[in-house]
Amino acid sequence: MAQPVVQIQHLQKHFGKFQALKDITFDVYPGEVFGFIGPNGAGKSTTIRTLLGILKKSGGQATIFGQDVWSQAVSIHKRLAYVPGDVYLWPNLSGGEAIDLFLKLNGQKHSAHTDELIKDFELDVSKKNRTYSKGNRQKVALIAAFSTDADLYIFDEPTSGLDPLMEEVFQKHVLSLKAAGKSVLLSSHILSEVERMCDRIGIIRAGAIIETGTLDDMRQLSRTQVTVTTAKDLAPIQQLPAVHGFKQTGNKATFAVDSENLASVMTALAPLEIKQLQSTPPTLEDLFLRYYNQEA
Known part of the structure; x- marks a missing residue:
């Protein structure tokens, strides 16, 4: 079996006396869409922020591309794309300028694929970011992420604020990434979205993974x-x-x-x-x- 792109073993995170992550263990393999599900407050975003090197783990191990997520974060970030659940943008830039800046920061360029994504997501890129709704801010980040040629894509509640038609567009592009052999870690509470796209899922409750496996495996239980x-x-x-x-x-x-x-x-x-x-x-x-x- 191929080496995991993401490997997490018994990950823990404490905030003072509060233990946000108690025992997180799962892997994400090349060409796999892994669904990470649980209600708000279960620890999904804390896990992802630890993976991104924003938070330092309190215990356990976490690697991406075989590299430690904290000490080698800069190297890791060159090979991944990330979309959070609430995107904040430079208010005086237009949507198009923000997309191009995100791409430039990641060593990428605006391409014909970027233009296709703008059309698919029906985004008016001439408007200033300060005029955008939450859904349109999400579109800016999603277009930039899907335009990026990365090895790993991390989405943390990415369709928050999108209407059902745009959720369909998002799902289509995630499945295209999967077909291209890319790895995707998708955190979501929209279960139909996870059911349609994910090869395997992990269920988190109160800071611990309580089950991982394919949907068919879980259905047997x-x-x-x-x-x-x-x-x-x-x-x-x-x-x-x-x-x-x-x-x-x-x-x-x-x-x-x-x-x-x-x-x-x-x-x-x-x-x-x-x-x-x-x-x-x-x-x-x-x-x-x-x-x-x-x-x-």
Whole structure:
């Protein structure tokens, strides 16, 4: 397996007596979109700021491109692009001037691809930054980031302030980065966004990673929702240990099944003469709520 682009092991961060990060461990590999999810205050931004060398870790290890994120931050930053969740811009520059300045600071130039991005994000680059809404400020930073030829892209709640159409544009360009073999670390609380784009996800709660893996891996640990209509009485199905939340109306029932036991439940249903059957795998939102509602 290829060496990780980002490697974090048991990362900790203290602010006085408050422990913001308790135990953060995950890797991001080349050509991978890694989703980093959790509610506000869970530690997502603190983790990212530590990775960027803005904050100094209190314990554990964190490297990007095999280099220490604190002592070799300058070298690392030459190979990454970053967009925070709230962008502040020079008020007297226009949007276009800000984009060009971001590119120049990173040793890049305005290109035809930059112009395509400006068109895609529908940004009026002639306006002064001080006149921009939050969403338009985000667009400036996203256009500059997507214009940059980097090895790692870090997005921390990047679509904050964008409308759904612009979220679609953002997702399209992230998938283009993935197709080009770039690595992406995406922190988001928009679960549909993560579900669509990410190869693997890490769930953070109260400063600790509580689960990492692919969505399919996590679905195996959760429950599939089943709605079934049969010719014979469904009551015996309620007694199966793998069946949860059983509700019956006549010969129609809805219930959840532990995914690993789905085959055995289907075998039990077959003699009841199935007339209609619908099974729905758990969504990322279902998984997230399940993990978050577990006792710490």
